[in-house]
Amino acid sequence: GNFAQLCEFIGKSAEALTKNASHLDNVLATLDIQQHSLGILGILCVKYSLQNIPDFETLFVQTQEFINECNGEHVRYATDSYADLCHKFTLNLVEKKQSMRGIAILVKAINKIQLFPAQLTSIHADLCQLCLLSKNMKPALQFLDEDINDISKEGGHYDAKDFLLYYYYGGMIYTALKNYERALYMYEVAVTTPSMAVSHIMLEAYKKYILVALILQGKVPNLPKYTSQVVARYIKPLCQPYHDLASSYSTNNPSDLRMTVNKHQETYNRDNNMGLVKQCVTSSYKKNIQRLTKTFLTLSLSDMASRVQLSGPKEAEKYVLHMIEDGEIFATINQKDGMVRFHDNPEQYKSAAMLLQLDKEMQKTISLEEKIREMDREIAVNPQYVQKSSGSHDDDIPGSSTKGQGY
Amino acid sequence: MVPIMEGQHADRRSSHGNYRDTAEDYRDNLTLFKWTRRLRDLHLYIGYAPGGVGSPQLYSQLLALYLLHNETCNAKFLWKRIPQATKSTTPELATIWNIGQKLWLRDYPGIYEGLKKEWSEHVKFIMDALVDSTRRMAAEIVARAYSSINEEDLAAFLGMSASEAVQTAVSEGWQYDAQTKFVTPKKIAPPSDPIILSEQQLSVLTDYVSFLEG
Numbered sequence: 001g002n003f004a005q006l007c008e009f010i011g012k013s014a015e016a017l018t019k020n021a022s023h024l025d026n027v028l029a030t031l032d033i034q035q036h037s038l039g040i041l042g043i044l045c046v047k048y049s050l051q052n053i054p055d056f057e058t059l060f061v062q063t064q065e066f067i068n069e070c071n072g073e074h075v076r077y078a079t080d081s082y083a084d085l086c087h088k089f090t091l092n093l094v095e096k097k098q099s100m101r102g103i104a105i106l107v108k109a110i111n112k113i114q115l116f117p118a119q120l121t122s123i124h125a126d127l128c129q130l131c132l133l134s135k136n137m138k139p140a141l142q143f144l145d146e147d148i149n150d151i152s153k154e155g156g157h158y159d160a161k162d163f164l165l166y167y168y169y170g171g172m173i174y175t176a177l178k179n180y181e182r183a184l185y186m187y188e189v190a191v192t193t194p195s196m197a198v199s200h201i202m203l204e205a206y207k208k209y210i211l212v213a214l215i216l217q218g219k220v221p222n223l224p225k226y227t228s229q230v231v232a233r234y235i236k237p238l239c240q241p242y243h244d245l246a247s248s249y250s251t252n253n254p255s256d257l258r259m260t261v262n263k264h265q266e267t268y269n270r271d272n273n274m275g276l277v278k279q280c281v282t283s284s285y286k287k288n289i290q291r292l293t294k295t296f297l298t299l300s301l302s303d304m305a306s307r308v309q310l311s312g313p314k315e316a317e318k319y320v321l322h323m324i325e326d327g328e329i330f331a332t333i334n335q336k337d338g339m340v341r342f343h344d345n346p347e348q349y350k351s352a353a354m355l356l357q358l359d360k361e362m363q364k365t366i367s368l369e370e371k372i373r374e375m376d377r378e379i380a381v382n383p384q385y386v387q388k389s390s391g392s393h394d395d396d397i398p399g400s401s402t403k404g405q406g407y
Numbered sequence: 408m409v410p411i412m413e414g415q416h417a418d419r420r421s422s423h424g425n426y427r428d429t430a431e432d433y434r435d436n437l438t439l440f441k442w443t444r445r446l447r448d449l450h451l452y453i454g455y456a457p458g459g460v461g462s463p464q465l466y467s468q469l470l471a472l473y474l475l476h477n478e479t480c481n482a483k484f485l486w487k488r489i490p491q492a493t494k495s496t497t498p499e500l501a502t503i504w505n506i507g508q509k510l511w512l513r514d515y516p517g518i519y520e521g522l523k524k525e526w527s528e529h530v531k532f533i534m535d536a537l538v539d540s541t542r543r544m545a546a547e548i549v550a551r552a553y554s555s556i557n558e559e560d561l562a563a564f565l566g567m568s569a570s571e572a573v574q575t576a577v578s579e580g581w582q583y584d585a586q587t588k589f590v591t592p593k594k595i596a597p598p599s600d601p602i603i604l605s606e607q608q609l610s611v612l613t614d615y616v617s618f619l620e621g
Contacts, residue, residue: 100488134488135488137484176480176484177480320552321548321552322513324551324552331552332552333556334553334555335553335555335556335560336555336557336587352601353600353601356601356603359611
């Protein structure tokens with residue numbers, strides 16, 4: 001059949017369906033999920049857009065059945081309605097505080113509609129939201145761990161909000177699971193999204209970016225050059241408490257840091273970032289201990305405690321022990337003498353295990369390069385691009401990488 | 408793999424024994440591999456059950472398994488999302504989580520103290536394994552971090568009395584000085600390298616060269 005026409009027809013019939021809302025259940029009963037997926041999709045969308053949803057339970061079960069059994073080939077013609085269905089579904093669940101129930105269904109939904117695992121859909125953001133609300137993070141990880149290199153257009157309905165939310169929520173999930181490296185990456189993507197207007201999501205992502213950077217690296221790295229002007233002009237001034245925290249962190253003075261934390265306590269609590277701020281304070285002690293390894297070969301525990309402003313040698317011992325456990329420092333504690341001996345990183349980078357690791361990273365880079373070449377080729381044959389480039393430079397070869405940047 | 412079952416049939420399933428949660432099965436299959444699979448099954452099952460509520464047994468097992476695998480973050484979130492009703496009717500959940508809290512804070516004496524309880528059938532073997540694995544983990548950390556440690560602290564790490572701790576240490580080849588009461592742990596040998604076939608290596612290198620020149 002001609003699915004594109006069918007989609008259009010269903011879209012136009014939405015009004016008629018809304019008028020006959022009470023008969024919709026009967027209509028659903030007559031349709032077969034596999035053969036008439038598009039029809040059922042249309043009806044379900046209309047049901048969700050009604051002012052008062054009379055019986056959510058039935059609607060839930062109908063949605064669940066639909067997503068589990070619909071024909072993937074068919075619904076790919078109506079990606080926007082499909083995504084819309086998932087959004088409204090999520091909204092209802094969140095309102096009714098039943099986020100947990102939607103997770104499995106959305107996982108299925110994403111798997112059905114994705115053309116390949118590296119494709120981002122607007123449903124990803126919904127899934128992350130449900131996971132965060134129900135405190136069940138694992139199901140989102142299978143999607144978060146994949147590197148994205150394509151976005152599903154969803155009939156032009158894919159919104160910047162879905163993109164930003166996915167990376168913001170994703171960052172929060174990784175932060176909760178203490179995978180700070182990955183969290184930092186997600187926040188960075190959210191903050192460096194090209195934009196002309198200020199987005200609240202970007203603002204919140206920026207605040208968490210600062211905090212996670214402090215925990216992970218001890219300093220806030222400069223944002224990449226391609227960050228939009230909006231960030232520097234409008235977002236940074238709104239985050240003064242966080243910049244203050246970063247500057248007192250860099251003084252390496254724990255009492256200074258505590259003072260800043262107390263000063264801006266209200267702001268941090270209001271933004272729900274107090275937990276992260278406290279982790280920053282702990283990490284500052286760790287960073288101070290790490291700095292000692294640059295100056296000393298051996299150090300007594302009591303000396304360390306006074307330099308880092310800990311309560312005593314026992315606390316210093318605990319800190320060092322935990323850091324050794326987590327691989328944040330290479331040292332041995334000699335309790336007999338009450339001394340700590342610092343070592344160099346024992347990794348010689350000449351083992352076979354390291355070689356295998358290098359190999360894995362190289363393979364990832366090679367496949368990424370392939371993907372970029374493909375994207376470059378696609379742009380090179382894009383008629384708009386050829387027009388623009390041949391208009392200004394007649395002799396130049398289209399598709400060279402410098403041109404790509406200008407476009 | 409045991410099929411995931413959603414819905415009202417949940418409790419019937421586990422009582423049918425299809426789910427294998429009798430003590431007998433655990434006694435025979437005490438390998439970590441089996442438990443890892445079990446962990447995966449359980450977490451999927453609870454995560455996806457409609458109404459989002461699993462049976463208290465399932466929750467206690469899942470919580471205990473998370474602790475055994477040292478996944479304290481996941482254990483914390485599981486604890487947060489277990490419904491209050493289940494928590495109040497199943498006090499064992501709170502005792503298991505108490506150990507989780509001590510594991511988070513790395514408070515070894517607290518961990519062993521918390522483990523000295525009477526456990527019900529379905530979690531007993533997980534908890535026993537947890538005692539063993541905690542001891543092993545503690546011993547590894549002590550060997551990695553300390554060049555000398557006094558016997559009292561060692562005893563706290565291993566959850567034994569000082570003399571038992573010293574005995575265990577000596578049997579592992581560690582040295583003990585009875586006068587100063589200090590133990591010198593033996594350094595653990597680094598894990599052996601995986602073997603790479605030379606043809607495989609050669610083909611990988613050819614790939615790199617063609618990539619860099621292409």
